[in-house]
Amino acid sequence: MNNVTILNIFNFFQILLGKSSLTCVLTAEHQIIMGKSRFIELMAKRIGKTATEKELAELEVFLDRFPEYRKMQKVTDALKSDLKQPDPATKQKDLSDRIEELWYKIKNSDESPVTFTEKNNVRSIIYWRWAAAAILIFAVGGVFFYTSRRQQVNQQASVIVHHIYVPYGKIKEIVLPDGTKVKLNAGSSFSYPEVFSKATREVNLEGEGFFEVTKNTKKPFLVHTSALTVKVLGTVFNVKAYRNDKNIETTLLTGRVQVELKDKPEKNIILLPNEKLIVDNNLSGAMSTSATNAREAKIEYQVTALPQVKAEDIKETAWVNNRLVFTNESFEEVAKQLERKYNVQMIFEEPSLKNEQISGVLENESLEQALQIIQLTTPFKFKVDGRAIYLAHTGNAIN
Numbered sequence: 001m002n003n004v005t006i007l008n009i010f011n012f013f014q015i016l017l018g019k020s021s022l023t024c025v026l027t028a029e030h031q032i033i034m035g036k037s038r039f040i041e042l043m044a045k046r047i048g049k050t051a052t053e054k055e056l057a058e059l060e061v062f063l064d065r066f067p068e069y070r071k072m073q074k075v076t077d078a079l080k081s082d083l084k085q086p087d088p089a090t091k092q093k094d095l096s097d098r099i100e101e102l103w104y105k106i107k108n109s110d111e112s113p114v115t116f117t118e119k120n121n122v123r124s125i126i127y128w129r130w131a132a133a134a135i136l137i138f139a140v141g142g143v144f145f146y147t148s149r150r151q152q153v154n155q156q157a158s159v160i161v162h163h164i165y166v167p168y169g170k171i172k173e174i175v176l177p178d179g180t181k182v183k184l185n186a187g188s189s190f191s192y193p194e195v196f197s198k199a200t201r202e203v204n205l206e207g208e209g210f211f212e213v214t215k216n217t218k219k220p221f222l223v224h225t226s227a228l229t230v231k232v233l234g235t236v237f238n239v240k241a242y243r244n245d246k247n248i249e250t251t252l253l254t255g256r257v258q259v260e261l262k263d264k265p266e267k268n269i270i271l272l273p274n275e276k277l278i279v280d281n282n283l284s285g286a287m288s289t290s291a292t293n294a295r296e297a298k299i300e301y302q303v304t305a306l307p308q309v310k311a312e313d314i315k316e317t318a319w320v321n322n323r324l325v326f327t328n329e330s331f332e333e334v335a336k337q338l339e340r341k342y343n344v345q346m347i348f349e350e351p352s353l354k355n356e357q358i359s360g361v362l363e364n365e366s367l368e369q370a371l372q373i374i375q376l377t378t379p380f381k382f383k384v385d386g387r388a389i390y391l392a393h394t395g396n397a398i399n
Contacts, residue, residue, distance in 0.1 A: 275306065
C-alpha cells in the first residue's frame with residue numbers, strides 16, 4: 001500500500017469524521033454508552049466474521065433501537081461483494097480504483113443527518129456516513145492484511161523443503177506439487193520444496209529416481225545430482241546417481257532432456273528417446289595431480305542407445321516393476337543392487353570374485369533364491385549371518 005493511497009484514505013476520513021463523536025443510550029433500564037471506537041470495532045468484527053454472539057447481540061440491539069442505521073448494511077454488503085477474498089496479485093492501482101468506487105457509493109447515498117432524543121438524556125449522533133467510512137477503514141485494511149498474510153504464507157511455503165530417505169528394501173512413490181510423479185529406489189535421498197518457484201521446478205537426488213514430469217514449457221524441471229543436472233520440460237526418464245556407484249546414469253524413455261555436467265558447465269548434452277548418458281562418478285573426491293591427468297585422458301561420459309527390447313526388460317528401469325535385469329555386469333555391481341533390494345550387506349571374502357560377469361533376471365525371488373539363480377552361471381558359495389552375506393569362490397572356505 002503506497003503513501004498516495006494511504007493519504008487518500010485518511011483524507012476521506014478526516015472529511016467524514018471531523019471532530020464528531022457518537023454516544024447513545026440503548027435502554028432506559030441499563031444505560032449502555034456506545035462510543036465511537038466500540039461501534040467501529042463491532043462493525044469491523046461483523047464484516048470480518050470474528051464477532052462473538054454476545055458482540056453481535058450488542059450491535060443488533062443498537063441497530064434495532066435506531067433503525068436509521070440499518071442503511072449501513074447496504075454499504076456493508078457492497079464492501080463484502082467487492083472485497084471478498086482478494087487476489088494476492090491485485091495491483092495497487094486496482095485497489096485504489098476500488099476504494100474510489102466504494103467512496104462514490106457512500107457519498108451518493110442518503111446523507112441526511114439522523115438525530116433523535118431519548119428520555120434518558122440521549123446525546124448527539126453523527127451522520128450515518130461516518131460509520132460507513134469507519135467500515136471502509138477496516139474493510140480496506142482487511143484487504144491489505146489478508147493480501148500481506150497470503151504473500152507471507154506463500155513465501156514461507158516456498159522455503160519449506162521436504163527431505164525423503166528411502167531405506168534399503170523399500171521403494172517409495174511421491175507426487176510433487178506440480179503433479180510430477182517420482183518413484184524412488186532403495187537407498188535414495190530426495191528433496192523438493194513445498195512450493196516451486198515462479199521460474200523453475202528444482203529437486204535434488206542422491207540415489208535413483210524414475211520421473212514422470214508434468215509438462216510446463218514455462219517452468220523447466222531440474223534434477224540436481226552431485227555430478228550433473230538434468231533439465232526437462234515434460235518427459236519420462238530415470239536418473240541413477242548413487243554416491244558409491246562407479247557411474248551416474250540418465251536414461252530417457254520419452255521426450256527430450258538436457259544434461260549439464262557440473263564440472264564442465266559448457267557441455268550441454270541433449271538426450272533423445274531411448275538413449276542413456278553414462279558419466280564417470282568421482283568416488284574419491286579430491287584426487288592427486290597424476291590421478292587428475294589420468295582422468296582427463298579417459299572418456300568422462302558417453303551416450304549409448306538402449307537395446308530394442310520390451311519396456312519391462314529395459315534393465316535401467318526394471319527396478320520400477322520390482323525386477324532386476326543384469327547384462328554382463330560385474331558381481332560387485334550386482335551385489336550393490338542386491339543390497340538395496342533385500343536390505344543386506346554383501347561381503348566378498350575374495351576381491352577377485354567381484355569381477356565375475358553376471359547376466360540374468362530376478363523378480364519375486366527371496367534373497368537365497370536369487371543367490372542360487374546366480375550360482376547357476378557363476379561358481380561361488382555364500383553364508384548368511386543375519387543381514388551379512390559372505391561370498392567366496394567355490395572350494396574356498398568362508399571365515
